[in-house]
Amino acid sequence: MEILKFSKSHLDFQERLKTFMDREVVPNIETWEKEKKVPKSVWKKMGENKFLCPSLPAEYGGIGGDFLHSVIVIKELARTNHNGLAAFIHSDIVVPYIESYGSVDLKQKYLPLCVSGDMITAVAMTEPDAGSDLAAMTTTAVEKGDHVVINGAKTFISNGVNCDLAVLAAKDPKEKNPHKAVSLYLVESKTPRFKKGEPLEKMGWKSQDTAELFFNDCMIPKQNRLGKKGAGFKMLMAKLQQERLVCVVSAVFFCENMLEWTIGYLKEKKRGKKLAIHSQAARFALVEMATQAKMARVFMEKLVSEHMKKKDVIIETSMGKYYTTDLVKRTSLRCLELIGDYGSLEECPIARTFRDTRVMSIFAGTNEIMKEIIARFTLS
Amino acid sequence: MEILKFSKSHLDFQERLKTFMDREVVPNIETWEKEKKVPKSVWKKMGENKFLCPSLPAEYGGIGGDFLHSVIVIKELARTNHNGLAAFIHSDIVVPYIESYGSVDLKQKYLPLCVSGDMITAVAMTEPDAGSDLAAMTTTAVEKGDHVVINGAKTFISNGVNCDLAVLAAKDPKEKNPHKAVSLYLVESKTPRFKKGEPLEKMGWKSQDTAELFFNDCMIPKQNRLGKKGAGFKMLMAKLQQERLVCVVSAVFFCENMLEWTIGYLKEKKRGKKLAIHSQAARFALVEMATQAKMARVFMEKLVSEHMKKKDVIIETSMGKYYTTDLVKRTSLRCLELIGDYGSLEECPIARTFRDTRVMSIFAGTNEIMKEIIARFTLS
Amino acid sequence: MDFDLKGSQKEIQKAAREFAKGEFDKDLAANLDKEENFPEALWKKAARLGLVGLHLDGAGLSLVDQVLVAEQFCAVDSSLGSSILSACRGAECLYLSGDASLKETFLERVLEGQILSTCAFAEPGGDPDLSDITTTAIQRDKMLTLNGKKEYVVNGVLAGCFIVLCRVLSEDGSGAEPCLVLVEKKTKGVLIKPKTEKLGCRMIPVADMEFCDVAVPLSNMVGKPGTGLVQAKNFLSIEQVSKAAMVLGMALGALQRSLAHTRLRKQFNQAIAAFEVTRHKFADMAMRIRMARLLTLEAAFDIDRNMIRGKHDETLAAMALFQAAKTAVHVTDESVQLLGGYGYMAEYEVERFYRDAKSIEITQPAGLHLKEIVAKKLIGKIRAA
């Protein structure tokens, strides 16, 4: 039932990545979860091993791969069952803005650093009072001569503490049309008057340095704007397909991993005279979850395949985003029910997956927003 | 998001079929629903127009098509919103037994008549006290010299009243191993001591002549056996993939049709100051149903594609069978909720679809049986 | 707080069960369902025994009793039960707000099983909250002249009297206050267009109606002008509870049938009821029925105690119907599945229970509207943006 075809070089890449994860990531996760972030050194090692931005061409130091490399990274990160080292946010969500909309100068300056892991990136879009509602954004960017002055605050920013470079969405306060007011800027974290908050206390993504960012008369060079002035909204829209697709891919792998673990556990777990796996109710529950995961997998693969052919599948990807992130939540809830007492301890990996995946139906546009979008495009 | 590729000749076939349905089928459905069967003449016309058994080769009068022709027939039949003229049971479920397991003589004798619509076929497997449990079958076939004597009763037989030829499953009473006891026989309906019951009163499939069949010392020639003696169980198993796939294909099209109709209705229906389609709750409900239908569609197309490559996808097809027949039921229930009062009248097409599709999670192996099978193959 | 039924309640329950078990015939039900006929003889018999509208018989409303009867009737037969119970539909308006003369002329005849009654509130394309009623009753001297259209009127062709929600206007067009007016079927200008071929509840006829210059005496007003909407909503609350009880009965009846079937029938050498998944389906059904039933009884209790003072909580009835209907559709659907091929056959009844429950679930007041009633009170007014 496979749709995606992985080449020998993809599989080699995956093997190297697996080894890397087993050696450099898995043994450190518990520490990172307590420290609420991953060390920058592991990003650097990811870069050294060519696991960051795999689709960038050789001129920037990349391996000139394709989106299947991204799928592999997402898959192997899901296997580690943590989300601190959120490489896909950097590689597949943030850096593509620079690649697609940056000037030649910006690309030559920053992309090699993104590939090498010297610079970790973040996208600064969400604000305390404007979640999915871009029109309500209040961060301002006023262009003055060769500079741009930024004021405002952003929240829920993944890689917020570690980031060296942020793609920032801000509004021209003079432009009244909200769809023409937003521009995107590259802001280095060492810029004066750019302050980062502490990592936020969250239900999950414990090792993820999600934070608030503050800009107080923060001044950056004008050439750090990505694309045309006022084109921010369009650029954000154009990148949504890949951003949501990343969520779909990740959600599907988390579903598969949870099922694999839970089946293994129930095959070993005694409940009185019989093994837990021999309960018909448990078996049906597993079959139902496996069926939904299988259908989601086929759908995900088809989406990836269409995306790689540059097709517009934004509606279908939005469907996938809401459906699979809801599925991963339901799968975690139901696996925990089957596991029982042991699932109430953090020792049980599904406890963490439950906490970590819960955010997926909230970020990158809540599932309610997904449904609104789909409705607008299909019912009008 | 398409996976299946239809050729020009497929599309021509579909156009001809559409015209045929509009002319010969749709205007008569209400009458057929009241009469509890369709006239044999419409089967004959289907045959004359080459819509029966499209995958049979020219030597039997067929057009030498492939399973995509079957998909087209299922789709266009679903569009008529009735199930009396259950051509896919004949073409894709029953006749394949003859094609795969019949002797040269049997094939030459019967297949041309199946293609031409002179003979309507049925599969006689289910018994009053043995639903999905083949081992509990009690109909016996005793081979005596050149003949076979059959005794027993079958129930819930689709095309039961109209059928001219039945593929009958019966047991050798001397064989104790239930998996080796069953053989398949071709029984012509004109055979003495083969009696048909009246069409059964059902929740739906009103124009379908589902009936009981009775065999009382019914004698048929020994050469009417399909395949080897005692190989019935294996043959039934081998044909399950296509039988269940037919259910999946049909269920998906019924989902799509219901959604299309319901969206159209809500776009016209006034509820006080606004149109029903402007209710956010209704819109989300439609989006959720459309998403599931879309995912099921992609899964179905992938299954068809693998099936056509002769791959073993019995597990995935069983997943599809339970999931899509459950989905079609849930879709009908939810569409009726959105439609409201009008849905409580038979005039509303969804009322009939609701009644008709309800049987899909029961026939061809109940959904509980599907889950048992999937569990056995994936959790052991 | 006390969850036990009183002695008198248990007696009523028993009387209803015995009547239904003794009188409801399986073949009759199958036949009436097929032919879309009302069980006239059974209705009259039930009325003679005081089982029709028994909640309107005492010193105050006793909807709890009515709920108990509805459950028992519909458990024995979903269609016979629901049609008999709907026979005096709307008589509650007469009971609560009709004057002595209306009560004598109509309410008594309804309770005695001489005529069927009903309400005609909803209009084509109207808002489910009835806020945009356009049917008018122009007042001149002692007469009202009605004009307007109503849709999906339950008991359509059969009812002898209709309680119509309209706006009463003076001759000069002023006023337009919502009011209930009783219209007899025989009155000139009352047009009834039956809607036949129903999906479920086929023994309960439904019709669209049109009033063309229908003249009725002023004394046919049920309550004063201006009270129409409140009265209509009160009735709808009562109806929501009654319907909730009916569908719960259907759920119980389906559960009993599927339980009996699966206890007897074997698959793979084991009774179907012995499989864990089957067992848990039953547990699930039993839990849902029990919860929806408590909610329905609470709503009935609240109406009995508080409606007369206008202090009942209208969200309870909406909750009860919403949940009971959802439960009943689930349980009847699951019962069809548990009976397998037999479940799909008319002879085994559960498919009819399923169609009946589904029909009640989707006909107004239903679904989104019921949720909106609950949400409105819970969330309250939100300051404008």
Added chain:
Amino acid sequence: MDFDLKGSQKEIQKAAREFAKGEFDKDLAANLDKEENFPEALWKKAARLGLVGLHLDGAGLSLVDQVLVAEQFCAVDSSLGSSILSACRGAECLYLSGDASLKETFLERVLEGQILSTCAFAEPGGDPDLSDITTTAIQRDKMLTLNGKKEYVVNGVLAGCFIVLCRVLSEDGSGAEPCLVLVEKKTKGVLIKPKTEKLGCRMIPVADMEFCDVAVPLSNMVGKPGTGLVQAKNFLSIEQVSKAAMVLGMALGALQRSLAHTRLRKQFNQAIAAFEVTRHKFADMAMRIRMARLLTLEAAFDIDRNMIRGKHDETLAAMALFQAAKTAVHVTDESVQLLGGYGYMAEYEVERFYRDAKSIEITQPAGLHLKEIVAKKLIGKIRAA
């Protein structure tokens, strides 16, 4: 049948609400959750006010009162509430079956907030119905010697006394009748292995236990040998109702928080609570809470009235916990979603309510086992094939 609370019940409800609102501190809760600590000071204060184990204070069980308190506590704070309410876990066994001396020595100290109590029933790999208990208590003279393992013992490290389900044997190995025995923590041979890093209810410690030749006086038997399983099941019924009440409180608390948030917060120039889909989510949550709450109160009522005579319906408690937990997980999950990004942040509390509710839902007695209790009675014995 009467759905209104009595005056005394309303007073208890109010007292519990006032205590929780006055004493439960948001930062304290966040901190204790993080550090996995028990709110000792609050527990003692609640005990002093008679709010710990108040159902064991009067002439008979009054679990309905306990349900009302649990709801109020857990609505104000899921973790503080549930941990305080679990402090006297198992004291019901002493209340129902302990002799005067056990009551004086232990029950009073538990109710006064001097020690925590708990039950230790389940064993590693054991059947959820406790039919295969292997912990033994060998009787010699006036002493019992306990050996065996227990798992997931609530209040693990903290409890001063454990009520242990074991089989009492004579020295020659005969007997093996199930019995409850009270074991003090300080007794030699009691090994406690804490299980830390919990997913939810992190203020309630849990531990595995081992008894190695633990000697306790014969007078520590709670009830007679042979009554252990019945007593254990009675306690589990009580616990099921208590847990149901706790999770319902959590659901209520989450609902209040998400309602407040969405009424204030705007998206696309409209309060989130004004969107139809949001409104219907609230309607749905309110309905489910109300139903599960009725079921929980009915189960408590039934136990209060009938347990002492052994005539209670044990399926009610199982139903109540199953449905209440399902409802609470749904409502807290939905609340996280309604708060969006904030819902995922610890500061906004609902994620903690969600983890707490989920933890209760999945720890024994839970899920499949509860359904089996219901199914067993509903379906009854089926003739063997």
